[in-house]
Amino acid sequence: MQINRLVHPGFWFGKTKVEDALKLARLGVGGFCFYGGTRKQVAELTCALRAQSPLPKILISADYEDGLGRWLPDAELLPSNLALGAANNTDLAFEKGILTARQAKSLGVDWVFAPVLDLADCPQNPIVNTRSFGADPQLVTRLARAFINGLAKGGALNSIKHFPGHGNTSTDSHMAMPTVSSSAEHLQTHELYPFKELLPLADSVMVGHLLVPALDNNSPASLSAKIIGGLLKTQLGYKGCVVTDALSMKALGNEKQAALASFKAGAHILLVPEKPFELLEFLHQVMLDKTLLDEAEQQQEMLCRRAGFISAPTAEDAFQETDFAERAAKQALVCQGPRVTLCPGQKVQVIEVGNDENLSSEPFIQTLRQGGISLAKPGEKADVLVVLCWRRYQAFKGKIALDPSEINKVQTELKNYPAHILITLANPWAARQLNSQSTLFTFSPAPSFQRAAAKCLLGKFEPTGRLPIAL
Known part of the structure; x- marks a missing residue:
C-alpha cells in the first residue's frame, strides 16, 4: 500500500489553500474530509481533486449529520437526531438518511460521517447534545438503524461514531481529553449497546478521542490497541474499516505520535491531521507494519467499491424541495x-x-x-x-x-x-x-x-x- 493513502486531510472552504489540497491529491492521499463551502464549490473541488489523484478512486467525506445544511449555506438544515428521537419515528430517520445521501452523492461526497450513536445522557456534554437520538440505547439503535438504511438506499457510506461512546462526559474532545467514567458493566448495557447492534451495518467505525479507564487506563480509545484491536475487532468481531476522529482535535497532543499509535492500534485511516504534509513525511520515516498497511489498503479498496456501487443523482434531482422537515417538525x-x-x-x-x-x-x-x-x-x-x-x-x-x-x-x-x-x-x-x-x-x-x-x-x-x- 502507498503510505500516503492512510491520510485523509481536511479541507475548509475559505481557509485551506486549493493548491495545497491539489498537491496532496497528487501525492496519493486516500481522500479528503470537507468542511463548509457551497454546493457549487463542493462539486467543483471533488472533481478537481479526483482528476489530480493517481489513485483510481479517492473518498470524499463530510460530517453531514443534520443534512448538508449544517455546513452548506445553500442547502437545507435537516432535523437533528434528537428531534427524530422526540418524534420516535423510524420512517423519518430513514428519510433523513436518503435525503442526506442523495444530496451528498450529487456533489461527489461518498461518505457521510454519521450517525452519532453517543447517548444524550449528560446535560453538561457540550458536543453531543442534539447530535444524539436520545438517552435510551434502544431508541438510539432503532433510529440509527433506520438512518443507516436510508444512507445505503441513497448510495452513501456511513460511519458510526464515536466508539466506544462520547455521551457520558462533560468535555469537548476538540479542546481537551474527555474521560468516560462509566463502569465496564454500564458500558456494556448503555454506551456500547448501539455499536454492538449496528456493527453489521457499519461501513466504518469512527473511534473517539476518549479516555475510558474501564477499558484502558493509559491510552485514549483512538490510540488504544485494547479498545480498537481488542474490544472492537476481537471481542465484537468487527471486520470493517476503522477511522480516527479528526487528528487536529486538541485532545491528543503530539499529532505525529498520536497518528502512529492509532495506526499501530488498528486504525485504517488517519483523518484530518492539522499538518498533513508533515505527517506524510513522518510516516515515511518510521517503520510501518506491512501487515497493517495491507489491511488498511484492503479496507479502503472495499469502501471505494461500495461508494461506486450506486450512481449519483443530479444535483437538480437531489435538491428538489420536499416537505420532509415540516412533517418531522410537526411530530417532534x-x-x-x-x-x-x-x-x-x-x-x-x-x-x-x-x-x-x-x-x-x-x-x-x-x-x-x-x-x-x-x-x-x-x-x-x-x-x-x-x-x-x-x-x-x-x-x-x-x-x-x-x-x-x-x-x-x-x-x-x-x-x-x-x-x-x-x-x-x-x-x-x-x-x-x-x-x-x-x-x-x-x-x-x-x-x-x-x-x-x-x-x-x-x-x-x-x-x-x-x-x-x-x-
Missing part, C-alpha cells in the same frame, strides 16, 4: 407545562438568548405575523412573553450552558410576564436553567422547526413528541 415538538396559545390581535414580546451564531428568527416571527400576532418593540409591554433560546453544540466552544447574565436577563423578564413561554430551539437542558412555567422544545433551529413552533403557539396543531432525554 414537545410541550412541557401549561399549553400557551396565542390569539389573533395579541401582542407578543420576543427576547432571544444564546444566539452565538446570529441565526435569524425571521421564520418564527413571520409565521406569528401571518397568524395575526403583532410584535412589541424592546421594552414595550405586551400580552405574552416568548423567550427564544438558541444555544446549541459547537465544536471548540467547550460549553453549552447559558451564561449567568443570560439567565438573569430571562428570569427578570419572566417575573414581568405571568403569560410566557420558553422555546428551546436546540439544547433542551437550557430549560432547567431558566425555570419557565411552560416550555416548547424543538431540538432544532431550522426554519421549518421555527415555523412549526409558531404554528403550535397559534393553536394550529397539538405537540405530540416526547422528550428523548431526562431533564
